[in-house]
Structures are given as C-alpha cells and as structure tokens.
Amino acid sequence: MTVLLGPSHIAMVAKGVSAIVASRDAALRPSIMRAVGSHISGDEQEVTVYLRRSQSEQLLQDIAHTGEIAVVFSVPSTHQTLQLKARRATQRPAHDGDVPVLQAYLQSMVQEVGQVGYGPQYVAAMLAAPLQDVVAVSFTPTSAFDQTPGPRAGAELCAPPSPPTPQP
Amino acid sequence: MSTAAPSLHSIRPCLEGAIPAVMATCDPDGTPNVAYISQVVYVDATHVALSFQFFNKTRQNILRNPRASVLVLDPLTAHFYRLHLLYERTEDCGPVFESMRAQLAGIASHSGMAEVFELRGADIYAVEHIESVAGEGLPAPAPRSGLLHTLRLCSESIARCTGLDELLQGALQGLQHKLGIEHAMVLMLDASAQQLYTVASCGYATSGVGSEIRLGQGVIGMAARERTPVRISHMTHAALYSHAIRESMDAHAAPDAPPLRGMDIPYPGLPEPHSQVAVPLLSAGRLLGVLFAESPEDMRFGFEDEDLLVAIAGQLAAAIDLLQAAPDAPEPLPAPTAAPPVSGSALRVRHFAANDSVFINDDYLIKGVAGAIIWKLLRDHQHTGRVDFTNRELRLDPALRLPDVADNLEARLLLLQRRLQENCPHIHIEKTGRGRFRLCVLRPVVLEDA
Numbered sequence: 001m002t003v004l005l006g007p008s009h010i011a012m013v014a015k016g017v018s019a020i021v022a023s024r025d026a027a028l029r030p031s032i033m034r035a036v037g038s039h040i041s042g043d044e045q046e047v048t049v050y051l052r053r054s055q056s057e058q059l060l061q062d063i064a065h066t067g068e069i070a071v072v073f074s075v076p077s078t079h080q081t082l083q084l085k086a087r088r089a090t091q092r093p094a095h096d097g098d099v100p101v102l103q104a105y106l107q108s109m110v111q112e113v114g115q116v117g118y119g120p121q122y123v124a125a126m127l128a129a130p131l132q133d134v135v136a137v138s139f140t141p142t143s144a145f146d147q148t149p150g151p152r153a154g155a156e157l158c159a160p161p162s163p164p165t166p167q168p
Numbered sequence: 169m170s171t172a173a174p175s176l177h178s179i180r181p182c183l184e185g186a187i188p189a190v191m192a193t194c195d196p197d198g199t200p201n202v203a204y205i206s207q208v209v210y211v212d213a214t215h216v217a218l219s220f221q222f223f224n225k226t227r228q229n230i231l232r233n234p235r236a237s238v239l240v241l242d243p244l245t246a247h248f249y250r251l252h253l254l255y256e257r258t259e260d261c262g263p264v265f266e267s268m269r270a271q272l273a274g275i276a277s278h279s280g281m282a283e284v285f286e287l288r289g290a291d292i293y294a295v296e297h298i299e300s301v302a303g304e305g306l307p308a309p310a311p312r313s314g315l316l317h318t319l320r321l322c323s324e325s326i327a328r329c330t331g332l333d334e335l336l337q338g339a340l341q342g343l344q345h346k347l348g349i350e351h352a353m354v355l356m357l358d359a360s361a362q363q364l365y366t367v368a369s370c371g372y373a374t375s376g377v378g379s380e381i382r383l384g385q386g387v388i389g390m391a392a393r394e395r396t397p398v399r400i401s402h403m404t405h406a407a408l409y410s411h412a413i414r415e416s417m418d419a420h421a422a423p424d425a426p427p428l429r430g431m432d433i434p435y436p437g438l439p440e441p442h443s444q445v446a447v448p449l450l451s452a453g454r455l456l457g458v459l460f461a462e463s464p465e466d467m468r469f470g471f472e473d474e475d476l477l478v479a480i481a482g483q484l485a486a487a488i489d490l491l492q493a494a495p496d497a498p499e500p501l502p503a504p505t506a507a508p509p510v511s512g513s514a515l516r517v518r519h520f521a522a523n524d525s526v527f528i529n530d531d532y533l534i535k536g537v538a539g540a541i542i543w544k545l546l547r548d549h550q551h552t553g554r555v556d557f558t559n560r561e562l563r564l565d566p567a568l569r570l571p572d573v574a575d576n577l578e579a580r581l582l583l584l585q586r587r588l589q590e591n592c593p594h595i596h597i598e599k600t601g602r603g604r605f606r607l608c609v610l611r612p613v614v615l616e617d618a
Contacts, residue, residue: 020239022192022202030192030200030237032250033301054302055248070200072190079281085199118187125246125306145225147203149281154224 004144004157005044009082013040013047016108018074021049021137023062031059036129037098037105038073047071047084048138050094050102052129060135063089069139072147077115081147082157086139094134102129174298176213179240179249180471183210185275185401186243191218193229193236201225206275206285208240208251209268210471211292216251217264219272220289230255236293239301245308248301253293263396265290270387270398273409278402278466315472318346322480331599332491332578333585336368339459339484344370347476349461351438354449354484355381355388356457356579360571361536364392364458367583369436376436377586378534386410391446392458399445399474401467431525431532443468447477449485456485456576492578494602514612515594519543521617528592538584540568545607546595546615559603581605 005013019035037050049071053060063069069089074081094102106127110120144157182189189208194200203226207219218238220227230236234255241248259265269287276285322342329335336354343349351371355364358380366379384393387409391398404410441462449456459481461469469477518527525535526542534542541562548554559577563570570577585597594611 020190020202022200022237024192024194024198024200028194028196028198028233029235029252030194032190032192032202032237032239034190034239034241034248052302066198068198068200070192070202072202072204074204079279081204083202085201087199122246122306125304126241128304149204149222149285153222 004084004141005082006157009144009157010040010044012075012080012082013038013073013084016105017112018076018109019049020072020074021051021056021059022070022072023059023066023068025058025062026065031056031062033059034126035071036127036134037102038071039101039105046138046140048101048136050098050105050129050134050136052133053135054133056135060091060137063137064091069137074147076112079149081149081153083145083147084139084141085143085145086141089137089139091135091137094131094136096131098134098136099131102131102134174249174300176210176216176295176298179242179298180210181244182240182242182249183208183216184243184470185271186467187241189238189240191226191236191238193226194233195225195229196232201229205238206272207268208238209264209271209290211264214295215256215292216253216295217259217268217290217292219268219287220258220291221272221285221287230291242305245305247303247305250299250301251295252297252299254296256292256294258289258291260289262290263394264292266390266394267396267398270390270400270404270409273404273406274400274402277405312472315476319476319479321346323483326480326483326487329487329491332488333368333582333599335484335487335491336582339480340368340370342480343461347473349463351441351463352459352461353436354457354459355392356576356583357392357455358536358576364388365583366433366436367457367579367586372436372438374434374436375586375590376434377590378433378538378583379435380433381435387444388446388458388460391448391460392455395448395450395455397445397447397474397478399443399469399471401443401469403440403442403466431535433532438462438464440464442466445469445474445477447474447481449481449488451485451489454489456488459484488579492576508608508610510610510612512594512611514614515592516614516616517543517546518616518618528595531591533591534584534587537568537570538580538587541580542584542588542595543615544568545597546609546613549607549609550613550615555606555608556600557605557607559605 019038021035022032024030033056035049039048067088070085072083110123113123146155147153185207188204191205192202205218209217211217236253238251268290272285272287325338325342329338340352343352353366353369356367357364362383364381366376369375381389383389387398442465444462446458446460516529523535524539526533526539588596596608598606600606
C-alpha cells in the first residue's frame with residue numbers, strides 16, 4: 001500500500017491514544033465501540049485495535065461480515081484527531097504476547113486522559129480488558145483523514161493510487 | 169449485559185458533555201465513519217439533539233443514511249452506553265438550538281477552540297434503543313440526597329410570602345441557604361421595551377437593581393427570548409453570552425434630549441463566571457422574567473440543579489403573578505397622616521419627558537414607567553401635600569402608560585423603592601397595605617421638567 005501516514009501520525013498511533021472503532025451491517029446500520037488497545041506494526045503498514053468481545057458483539061460481527069472498518073484516533077489534550085479506514089480486517093483472539101501492548105496502551109491512556117482530569121482508576125475501569133475477552137482486529141489502512149476540529153477537518157491525507165480491492 | 173434497556177433519563181449524567189461522545193455513521197456506499205461530537209443533549213424521553221458544527225463526512229452520511237450509533241461514557245462510573253439513533257430533522261433556531269449554542273460557546277472557550285466551534289444546527293434524533301455495554305466500571309456514587317426535600321423547603325418559604333419584595337428576597341435566600349447558590353438574581357420582563365430589568369439580587373458587591381438586559385442578550389436574555397433554561401458549565405468568551413460589553417443607555421435617549429450622564433445601572437454579575445444557569449419565569453404560558461444563578465467554579469450546575477431551579481422558578485413565577493394580580497386592599501384608606509418633617513438643603517429633581525428619566529442632584533435615579541411614577545408622586549406631593557397613594561390610581565393614570573394587562577406595577581414600585589434606598593435616602597416609599605404605599609420626603613424638593 002501507499003504510505004498514507006506521516007511520521008507524526010505514526011507516532012500518534014504508536015503512542016497509544018483514544019481509539020474508537022466502527023463498522024456497519026448489511027443494512028448499513030453503523031456499529032461502534034471504544035478500543036482497549038492499539039498497535040502499529042514495525043513496518044508501519046498494519047494497524048491493530050483490540051476490542052472486548054462482550055462489549056462489541058455487533059461490531060465484530062459487522063467487521064467479519066463486511067470487512068469494513070473505520071478507526072478514529074484522538075489525543076484528548078490537543079484534539080489532534082486521525083481517522084483510518086480499510087475494507088478488509090482480520091480478527092483473532094488476543095494471547096499472552098499481546099499483554100505488553102495492552103499494558104503500554106493503558107499506561108499511555110492513563111497519562112493522556114489524566115491531562116484532561118480523569119484519574120488512573122477511572123481510565124483503568126474504562127479500559128478494563130480480561131485477556132480471554134479481548135479480540136485483536138488488524139487492517140492495513142487504505143485511506144486516512146485528518147479530523148482535528150477546524151476547517152481542515154475531514155481532509156484526506158493521501159489518496160490511494162488505485163481503488164481498493166473489492167470484497168469477495 | 170443488563171436485562172432491561174436503560175432509559176434516556178437514567179443515563180443523563182452521560183449527556184452532560186463531560187466526556188465527548190463518539191458517533192458512527194455509514195455512507196450509502198457502505199463505508200463507515202466515526203467522529204467525535206461535542207454535544208449529545210437530552211431533548212425528551214425519546215429524543216436527543218446532537219450538535220452540527222461542520223459540513224463533514226458525518227453530516228453527508230446522515231443526510232443520505234439516517235442511522236447512527238453513538239457511544240457515551242458515564243463520567244463517574246466509566247460505564248458505556250450505546251445509543252441507536254434515527255435522524256429526524258435539523259433546527260437552526262428555537263429553544264433547543266439556543267441552549268445548545270450557549271453550552272457550546274462555553275465548551276469551546278474552555279477547550280481553547282472558540283474560533284472553530286460554531287453551532288450551525290441542532291440535529292434532532294429519535295432514540296430507537298439504548299444498550300448498556302458490558303463492563304466492570306466503578307461503583308456508582310451515592311445519589312445526591314435530599315434534593316426533593318430542598319425543593320420542599322424552598323417551596324414552603326415561597327408559599328408563605330404575602331408581598332413581592334418578601335417573595336423575591338425569600339426565594340434568593342432559599343437558593344443561598346438551602347442550595348448553596350451564592351450569586352443569583354431575579355429579572356422581570358418589560359415587554360414593551362423588550363428587555364429585562366433586575367429587581368432583586370444576592371451575592372454581588374452592588375445590587376444592580378434596575379440594570380437592564382435586552383431579550384436575546386447573554387445567557388439571561390437568551391433564556392427569556394427562547395423561554396428555555398440555558399446552562400453553561402465553563403466560562404465563555406463568546407460575546408453573545410458575555411455581559412462584558414455593557415451598552416450605554418444613553419443610546420436609547422431621544423435625539424434631542426440633552427446629554428445625560430450615568431444612565432446605565434451596572435449589571436451586577438460576576439466578573440468571571442465559570443458556570444451560569446438562567447431559567448425563564450413562566451406563569452400561565454406568559455414570560456414574567458428570569459431566575460439566574462452563577463458561580464466562579466466550573467461545572468457548578470448539573471442537570472439536577474437545573475431541574476430544581478426550573479421547579480422553583482415555576483412556583484416563583486406563579487406566586488409573582490398571583491401577588492401582582494391580587495385585588496388591591498379592601499380596607500378603607502388609613503387616616504391621612506401628616507407628612508414627616510422636612511429639613512436640610514433642597515434636592516433638585518429633574519425629569520426628562522422623552523424617556524421619563526429622573527435625576528436627583530444630577531445623579532441618575534430611574535427611567536421609563538418607574539421614572540414616570542416617581543415624577544407623578546413628587547408632583548402630587550408638592551401640589552397637594554399628599555403622601556398616601558394607591559396602586560389603583562397609578563393604574564388608572566393615563567400619563568403613566570401602563571399596559572392594560574401584566575403591568576408589573578408591583579415590580580416597578582419595588583424597583584423604584586430599591587433605587588431610592590440605594591441612591592437617595594431622603595426620599596423613600598413604604599408599603600402601607602395591599603395596593604397602597606406612602607411617599608416619605610425628608611428634604612425640600614425642587615422639581616424641574618426638562
């Protein structure tokens with residue numbers, strides 16, 4: 001894929017900031033849930049978001065059926081916001097190897113959300129995620145949008161050179 | 169998952185704007201979109217209003233595919249709820265829009281985004297279903313206890329009042345002592361002038377009685393114009409909601425009137441209010457005025473404070489209406505009393521017919537109907553020596569130009585009484601019974617009709 005994200009956006013996703021995931025069903029009804037973790041691969045091509053199955057049944061089902069995924073990343077203290085989209089995402093249960101990622105995400109969020117006035121206990125409750133309940137959803141972004149509030153909100157960061165591959 | 173779907177009412181803490189909500193929509197081509205929204209506002213048991221600020225992807229999607237999913241978070245328990253919504257319409261004026269616009273101005277100032285946060289519309293959505301999302305969360309804090317009892321105490325003290333002055337003071341004291349609201353005021357509507365005037369206040373360095381606010385100006389004027397509560401949780405720098413720019417009342421004077429100084433009674437409000445709530449005083453569908461409270465703290469007034477103030481305002485408005493409409497006293501006029509002894513240097517009282525403004529020794533006292541009243545009282549007093557007057561004769565006097573209905577005569581007399589108390593202790597007005605009062609002039613008076 002084309003490199004959509006510049007260094008600052010990659011750093012933002014890698015750091016672990018607020019991440020909200022959406023999809024939709026066959027009738028175009030949207031589904032939504034907050035992620036309990038996020039990660040960007042070392043080659044900066046693949047993004048993984050972690051969801052709790054018990055909190056995201058419809059969303060996971062929609063992603064499985066349609067492949068469609070949209071994720072918005074946002075820094076609470078600065079409102080810097082980025083949305084990534086893809087038409088194909090894969091799911092797998094989280095395992096022990098994901099624990100450091102989830103822990104690092106939680107720590108980053110405690111710091112980020114702490115800056116806007118919510119304590120560590122609150123953030124821990126918000127992101128509580130027993131490993132057996134967690135699903136990792138991975139995708140390669142095919143489009144990216146700057147959504148920082150303001151007149152430029154919604155601007156596409158870099159258009160892909162060719163249309164995305166249609167779903168089978 | 170909880171068994172019963174929560175009601176919109178039960179998740180109201182999530183709709184206070186403490187934590188931004190997120191919204192998913194879907195393009196007709198099947199691409200989902202997710203975005204933050206500044207406000208999810210409770211409209212009624214089955215509707216919410218979301219703020220429409222930008223023509224963005226969310227906007228495009230919702231106009232073509234009206235289904236939305238919104239995730240909200242309880243700011244105390246960290247419990248998530250999902251709202252399944254169906255877009256109905258957009259309002260760009262009216263009570264919901266204006267109260268959201270005021271709130272947004274506060275949020276925008278607080279988050280340093282005043283320039284980019286402008287409300288274009290209030291998008292009204294039907295709530296089809298609310299899902300309680302699984303999760304451990306934090307234990308819910310104990311509910312605020314005793315709110316109903318507080319309301320009862322305020323209600324009892326309002327119900328005991330027999331006069332307008334007592335009523336307004338009693339209501340403000342109730343806010344101070346029973347609700348811990350230190351800064352508050354009551355403003356009455358002058359319908360013909362399309363403005364509100366402060367008639368009672370508490371917690372300010374100066375009472376500000378007589379200060380005026382146009383309908384639509386600031387939090388107070390907007391609550392009056394739209395007849396809706398307006399609540400702001402963070403200080404706003406938006407000119408529309410700030411009283412910092414105080415209009416000189418001289419601008420309203422007739423063009424040929426001589427330049428007058430000081431015809432602007434300063435608005436008494438806090439210099440830097442962080443939380444404000446203005447509630448219209450409505451009785452039998454008529455707007456009588458506004459009950460207003462503010463605080464130097466952020467997020468001082470929650471939706472429960474608003475509920476409580478709306479309930480108090482309802483009873484206060486009914487009582488104001490009733491006390492003003494009650495027939496004047498049936499008992500005979502008291503025996504004429506001798507005027508109190510007059511001594512000291514003469515007071516120079518000037519009256520400007522153009523706006524009925526009255527100045528005492530060059531200091532502005534009052535204008536409008538209250539100005540016309542004091543001028544009539546002083547003239548009658550000077551010509552005939554009388555000191556006892558009735559509301560009834562004021563109502564019948566065509567020179568005072570009182571409206572036929574809702575003349576607010578009691579409120580205007582109270583305003584006059586207060587202005588005299590604060591600015592001219594040598595002239596005062598005392599109530600001598602229902603619908604009657606006495607004018608006490610302690611210094612010689614020289615009247616000049618300018």
